[in-house]
Amino acid sequence: MNRHDKLTARNFQTAQEEAKLTSFDENPPDAYRLAFTDTDFLVRPELRPVRMQLELLKPELIQQELDIQSTVVIFGSARIADRESAQAAVDAARTANDSVALQRAERRLLMSGFYEEARRFAQLVTEHTKDHPHPLYVVTGGGPGIMEAGNRGAHEAGGRSIGLNIVLPHEQRPNQYITPELCFRFHYFGLRKMHFLIRSVALAAFPGGYGTLDELFETLTLIQTGKCRRRPILLFGRDFWSRLIDFDLLLDTGMISPGDEQLFHYVETADEAWALLVKEYEIDQPGASTGTAQEFPI
Incomplete structure (x- = not known):
């Protein structure tokens, strides 16, 4: 270290350095462990406020580091399949001559149109804003169905997308199309929903069940009450x-x-939805702004 470097050198070791120094201890008693390396301590009920703060900060800091400022959120059912899979299920039910399975499969095939529109909408958002001063990143809940469609469309358009997964009793696995460094996992539904909204400039809700309704009505309530900006x-x-x-x-x-x-707004197609966003933010205009999280904090 030269003399100039000494002027700005750290006076204390980092937490990482301290953790490495203690990693050579063999089975130390719990009381002797550094608090931030003791997972048994961190999951105690009394540490819930700390865990909530960590769950707020981790995705926030990573997105700041990757300069992600503006997002488009896609909500919708995990149960809606892509058209190819839905058609295969119909064909299998017909071959098996199973009328109950056929009825169910035909309903899934009808709903698969929403998968394809979500996929197409994510493609449009990603393709048309990749070179924008404020590119728009697709965000989903990270699971299958409509969530997969959103991440898939962004991936097929050559862009990054975000998945906000949640730990559930029946494990929800991240879909394969999420950008790996933007695949987050949550314990708290409330903090996950907050991250959906922090950077969002638009939200698209596709047919879904309780989870989709929860996310939709929380968004409507926050806008109706003036707790976050209208979008x-x-x-x-x-x-x-x-x-x-x-x-x-x-x-x-x-x-x-x-x-x-x-x-x-009710919309039927991805093109109709994209046209509405173009009009709202004048995205095709030179120098247009989508309104970043820094300009419009939640």
């Missing part, structure tokens, strides 16, 4: 959503205010 919420499939949620009833009974029904 496009795209509901793919008017027939599905209008049958599932009677927004007119909420209006007629005063459960939501006039104008709250305008917090979202």
Whole structure:
């Protein structure tokens, strides 16, 4: 170390260096372990606030390091298959002459159109913004179904995408299309949902069950109450959503205010959804901004 380097040298060893020094201890008693290397200590119930902070910070710091500022979130069911797999299931049911299986498979084939639209939408988002001053990165829940479709579309377009996986009793494996360094795993649903929204400039909700509804309504609530900025919420499939949620009833009974029904847009195709984002953010215009997380903090 030369004399100039000494002017800015660290006065204390890093935590990593300290951990390496203690790694040679053979089976030290728990009390003697460094607190931050003692996993048994870190998972104690009293350490929940610390674990929550770590779960907030880890994905945040990694995305900052990779200069990820603006995202498009894709929500939707893990149970919706791609068209090829759905068609294969129909063919197998017909061959087996199984009427119950055939009915189920035909329904899955019908729903597979949403997989293909999610895949196409992710492709459009990625292809058209790769060279943008603020590229848009697709974010999904990291699992199969619609989540896989989103990551797959971004991957096929030659871009990176993010997966926010969650530990579940029935293990949810990350799909193969997530960019490896952007594949995160969560214990807390609340912090996972916060990371969906921190950088998002738009959210696309495809048909789904309880999880999709939870994510959709949390987003609507935060926007309705002014807790986060307004941004496009795209509901793919008017027939599905209008049958599932009677927004007119909420209006007629005063459960939501006039104008709250305008917090979202129904769309049917990826091209329609992309056109809406282009109009909202003037993405095709030189120097256009999508509004980064730094400009619009949650």
